[in-house]
Amino acid sequence: MDHGQVIETIAAAVKDVPGIRALFLSGSYGTGVADAYSDIDFVLVADAGATDAVAEVWRNAVAQTGEIVLWWDRTTVPVLINAITRDWTRTDVVILKPDQMEAQTQAGLKPVFDPEGLYQGLTEEPAAAGPAPGKLRYQIEEFIRILGLLHLAVGREEYINGVLGVFHLRNLLVDLLIEETAAPHRGGVLHLNRLITSEQKALMVSMPPPVAEREAMIAGHLAYAAAYLPRARDLAARREVVWPEAFEEATWAKLEETLGVSCPYGRPG
Numbered sequence: 001m002d003h004g005q006v007i008e009t010i011a012a013a014v015k016d017v018p019g020i021r022a023l024f025l026s027g028s029y030g031t032g033v034a035d036a037y038s039d040i041d042f043v044l045v046a047d048a049g050a051t052d053a054v055a056e057v058w059r060n061a062v063a064q065t066g067e068i069v070l071w072w073d074r075t076t077v078p079v080l081i082n083a084i085t086r087d088w089t090r091t092d093v094v095i096l097k098p099d100q101m102e103a104q105t106q107a108g109l110k111p112v113f114d115p116e117g118l119y120q121g122l123t124e125e126p127a128a129a130g131p132a133p134g135k136l137r138y139q140i141e142e143f144i145r146i147l148g149l150l151h152l153a154v155g156r157e158e159y160i161n162g163v164l165g166v167f168h169l170r171n172l173l174v175d176l177l178i179e180e181t182a183a184p185h186r187g188g189v190l191h192l193n194r195l196i197t198s199e200q201k202a203l204m205v206s207m208p209p210p211v212a213e214r215e216a217m218i219a220g221h222l223a224y225a226a227a228y229l230p231r232a233r234d235l236a237a238r239r240e241v242v243w244p245e246a247f248e249e250a251t252w253a254k255l256e257e258t259l260g261v262s263c264p265y266g267r268p269g
Contacts, residue, residue: 003029003040006065006089011112013061014044020057021045021098022118024109031108039090043101043109045118050079050095058093065089133241136179140232141244143172143225148251150221151258154214162217166210169224174204176232203227218261226264233268 001009007025014020027041028034046054055073058081062068066085073081079100083091096104098118106124146168153162177200196204207227208220229248236243252263 001065001087001089003034003036003038003089006040006091007112009065010042010061010091013064014057015113017057019047019054021047021116022114023112024104024114024119025112026094026104026109027092030110032110039092042091042093042112043104044093044095045098045101046095047097049097049100050074050081054095055081058095059083062091065091133239136232136236136239136241137244139172139175140236140241141247143169143228143232144244144248144251146172147221147225148254150218151255154218154259157214159212159214159217162221163210163212166217166220166224169221169228170207170210173207173224173228176228176235177204180231180235218259222261222264230265 007029011023014023022045024030024043024045025041026043028038029040044054044058048054059068059071059073062083062085066087066089068083069086070082070084072083076082077094079095081093081095085091101118101122104122106119106122109119109122111119146165149165150162153159153165174196177196180200181196208216208223210220211217233243235241248267255261
């Protein structure tokens, strides 16, 4: 089945079930940025909410689109069900009671069926979240903390764990680049191409691959530090987030003492 057929099949299977009030598309399909590789996100409104009975109705509906090979039933979030069918169509549903729809907005949903007009009662756009200084400060401190653990990994010759450190630094750099662009409708983790600029993509492509060897591990950490820290400092200044000067200074001092490496970018002052 193509995705349009999947949506139609599921809608037909749940539409006339007593207690089912509405069905909406969310995620990429709800915001109009889906492609052939997108999963299909739904919001199902049911009088009883995410009960076992409603979950069984949903499972029967998904089963009509193909053999279910993965079924996560409210395991990570109490109202969320994830499914994958044999052809690797991915469907997620959030099951809400009508009074839980207040957190939803028209901008993030597309009605599939909504006979009572619940959609019309939703706020059109989400409120501007504004910068999250606490989160940004935490991410910066986490980057510096992982960078500082380099001297432990080298001292113990834990080069495999050191490679994991490079992956963590890479993820934090990606988060920073996305934050710089302030892209709307960010979608899932596999939508990076449309969230960052050509310059940012070139930066990520240029970063060294993680290699479980001493000198490569050190070089990888320093390369990510050179890419991340100046950009993070600029963003922190724009967001009026206090930079953790003492922590960064202590970290570079420890790395110079133990590994003989210096900060690879020009720090202020």
